[in-house]
Amino acid sequence: MRREHRLNALILGLVLAVPLWAWATSEPFTITLATRAVIFAIAGVGLNLALGTGGLVSLGHAAFFGIGGYAMGILASHAQTYTPLFEWPFVLEGTKSMPVIWLLAVAASALAALMIGALSLRTSGVYFIMITLAFGQMFYYFMISWPAYGGEDGLSIYVRNGFPGLNTLDPIQFFALSFAILCAVLYLVTRLRASAFGLALGAARQNEARTRAVGIDPYRVRLLAFTLSGAITGLAGALFADLNRFVSPVMFSWHTSGELIVFIILGGVGRLMGPVLGAALYVALEHHLGGLSDYWQIYFGAILLGVVLFARGGLIGLIVGRETAHD
Amino acid sequence: MTFVLLVEQVLNGLQFGVMLFLMAAGLTLIFGVMGLINLAHGSLYMVGAFAAATVAGATGSFLLALAASLGAAALAGALVELTVIRRLYGRDHLDQVLATFALILIFSEGTRWLFGSFPLYLDIPPALSGPVALPFGIDYPRYRLALIGIGLAVAAALFLLISRTRLGIQIRAGEEDREMIAALGVDISKLYTLVFALGAALAGLAGALIGAIQSVQVGMGEPVLILAFVVIVIGGIGSIRGALVGAILVGLTDTLGRALLPVLFGLVMEPAAAMSAGASLASMAIYILMAAVLILRPRGLFGRA
Numbered sequence: 001m002r003r004e005h006r007l008n009a010l011i012l013g014l015v016l017a018v019p020l021w022a023w024a025t026s027e028p029f030t031i032t033l034a035t036r037a038v039i040f041a042i043a044g045v046g047l048n049l050a051l052g053t054g055g056l057v058s059l060g061h062a063a064f065f066g067i068g069g070y071a072m073g074i075l076a077s078h079a080q081t082y083t084p085l086f087e088w089p090f091v092l093e094g095t096k097s098m099p100v101i102w103l104l105a106v107a108a109s110a111l112a113a114l115m116i117g118a119l120s121l122r123t124s125g126v127y128f129i130m131i132t133l134a135f136g137q138m139f140y141y142f143m144i145s146w147p148a149y150g151g152e153d154g155l156s157i158y159v160r161n162g163f164p165g166l167n168t169l170d171p172i173q174f175f176a177l178s179f180a181i182l183c184a185v186l187y188l189v190t191r192l193r194a195s196a197f198g199l200a201l202g203a204a205r206q207n208e209a210r211t212r213a214v215g216i217d218p219y220r221v222r223l224l225a226f227t228l229s230g231a232i233t234g235l236a237g238a239l240f241a242d243l244n245r246f247v248s249p250v251m252f253s254w255h256t257s258g259e260l261i262v263f264i265i266l267g268g269v270g271r272l273m274g275p276v277l278g279a280a281l282y283v284a285l286e287h288h289l290g291g292l293s294d295y296w297q298i299y300f301g302a303i304l305l306g307v308v309l310f311a312r313g314g315l316i317g318l319i320v321g322r323e324t325a326h327d
Numbered sequence: 328m329t330f331v332l333l334v335e336q337v338l339n340g341l342q343f344g345v346m347l348f349l350m351a352a353g354l355t356l357i358f359g360v361m362g363l364i365n366l367a368h369g370s371l372y373m374v375g376a377f378a379a380a381t382v383a384g385a386t387g388s389f390l391l392a393l394a395a396s397l398g399a400a401a402l403a404g405a406l407v408e409l410t411v412i413r414r415l416y417g418r419d420h421l422d423q424v425l426a427t428f429a430l431i432l433i434f435s436e437g438t439r440w441l442f443g444s445f446p447l448y449l450d451i452p453p454a455l456s457g458p459v460a461l462p463f464g465i466d467y468p469r470y471r472l473a474l475i476g477i478g479l480a481v482a483a484a485l486f487l488l489i490s491r492t493r494l495g496i497q498i499r500a501g502e503e504d505r506e507m508i509a510a511l512g513v514d515i516s517k518l519y520t521l522v523f524a525l526g527a528a529l530a531g532l533a534g535a536l537i538g539a540i541q542s543v544q545v546g547m548g549e550p551v552l553i554l555a556f557v558v559i560v561i562g563g564i565g566s567i568r569g570a571l572v573g574a575i576l577v578g579l580t581d582t583l584g585r586a587l588l589p590v591l592f593g594l595v596m597e598p599a600a601a602m603s604a605g606a607s608l609a610s611m612a613i614y615i616l617m618a619a620v621l622i623l624r625p626r627g628l629f630g631r632a
Contacts, residue, residue, distance in 0.1 A: 126420055138610075258428045308425045
């Protein structure tokens with residue numbers, strides 16, 4: 001485990017060092033790429049709570065990522081046009097303030113995760129995968145056919161939302177903000193995994209019958225994990241929307257769900273920093289392979305296939321060896 | 328909404344349903360026998376459609392195009408099974424999801440590389456074009472009626488294959504107990520390749536048949552794949568009968584929802600608001616159906632406990 005801790009520190013250090021170096025040499029595009037990686041990492045860490053620790057293979061986390069994104073898009077677009085979202089039973093105005101947007105993004109995605117989880121967790125295994133995928137697609141088709149917020153074209157926001165005391169339009173400041181959130185989320189997940197709840201969640205993954213026998217209801221533990229996981233992914237969605245100043249139903253598409261799982265697998269399932277390494281690697285590959293060929297996804301698919309077939313445990317597993325202690 | 332229009336929509340729903348069945352049957356067979364979740368099933372659907380469009384473009388024959396779709400999809404399926412899928416049978420579902428997701432990326436980009444991003448078109452054969460007169464003064468497209476017929480015929484053939492033939496016995500035995508039939512001398516790896524190729528051929532056929540109504544393009548398989556998942560969740564994974572019932576339920580719910588909900592909302596709302604509310608709800612109707620089935624029967628309508 002020692003080696004993994006050192007590796008974790010190294011990964012986080014690199015994620016911080018690359019944009020700082022880019023800032024020093026004034027390459028704002030590299031900072032934007034790093035911010036993209038950090039935001040994907042937050043979403044991946046959120047999914048990893050359900051998928052890695054809880055063993056819940058959700059192929060529908062794009063729903064929460066998209067809800068977070070649209071929470072930002074809807075609030076900011078109303079603030080842009082000075083029209084309230086609704087006037088009854090109380091007046092809700094739009095806002096350009098990130099903390100308020102985050103709060104609503106987290107609340108809305110947690111609520112959606114609670115509802116999807118309550119239904120999906122009645123099943124397990126392949127059923128769970130297919131059902132989460134189907135609910136994710138439900139949101140995708142709903143956003144496409146709902147004309148109020150741009151439908152298929154999505155929503156553009158002209159100016160990035162604000163955070164008290166920061167100039168969020170400066171790439172390095174927005175990166176710092178995202179990085180701080182990643183660190184906070186990593187800290188939260190570390191604490192959660194060490195708590196009684198986290199241990200119960202891991203136990204339910206490893207042996208459901210024994211977990212039940214000691215008096216823990218796996219359904220409730222999993223539902224809580226799924227809800228928290230969806231909330232974290234929703235927060236990442238709001239940040240992602242702010243990074244691009246654009247939201248569209250693509251955030252809801254099942255390719256997004258697939259990519260979130262890819263981050264986890266590339267890095268290592270159930271590893272704390274797995275999604276961070278995976279997301280960084282994904283963004284780097286996307287950028288470099290994308291520069292080499294228009295058909296970069298063929299190569300990416302081949303790499304992914306290689307990792308799944310031959311490098312079980314992902315890259316962190318490859319470097320530090322298979323996990324010996326249980327989590 | 329008149330009676331004639333309603334009958335037409337029911338037929339459309341039926342047509343959509345039987346095509347979904349061709350997809351769902353392969354998925355459910357592959358899951359039932361090999362325990363594999365195959366996201367790349369939609370890619371095989373796309374392979375069938377592209378093969379059919381290419382052959383139809385070269386020869387002008389729709390029958391040859393259908394044969395090509397079956398052959399190309401079965402070949403692609405067998406090839407993928409031998410090289411990749413085979414290594415996934417003992418793995419957990421997460422690895423299967425990821426590896427078949429990687430296959431989708433490879434298939435989609437490979438097809439885009441070969442054929443470009445512009446859609447191809449596959450023409451309806453002259454013998455099946457135009458409307459056909461049904462009782463009660465209903466004119467219905469002949470091709471869509473033929474699709475219902477082909478779909479039901481394939482379903483019947485599949486039931487016979489599974490209940491009456493030696494291969495069918497092996498498939499059912501494989502669903503029951505994999506180790507035991509291997510111990511009894513059945514060449515299990517050959518059986519797996521065969522089942523995978525069979526499922527692929529059905530998907531390819533569906534791709535070619537639907538390709539003649541819609542355009543043939545990269546990514547066409549994915550919406551159908553997800554609907555096929557909804558179908559087998561509703562029907563119960565591993566059950567061919569469940570796939571048929573689920574497919575027709577989903578086909579009818581989706582088609583009728585899109586046709587009727589805007590009209591129903593129109594009774595209580597202004598026309599414009601009714602259109603958008605009806606369309607939004609209709610796009611969610613099959614998922615609501617799926618949620619309802621899950622609440623009542625978490626293992627699907629025909630799933631085993």
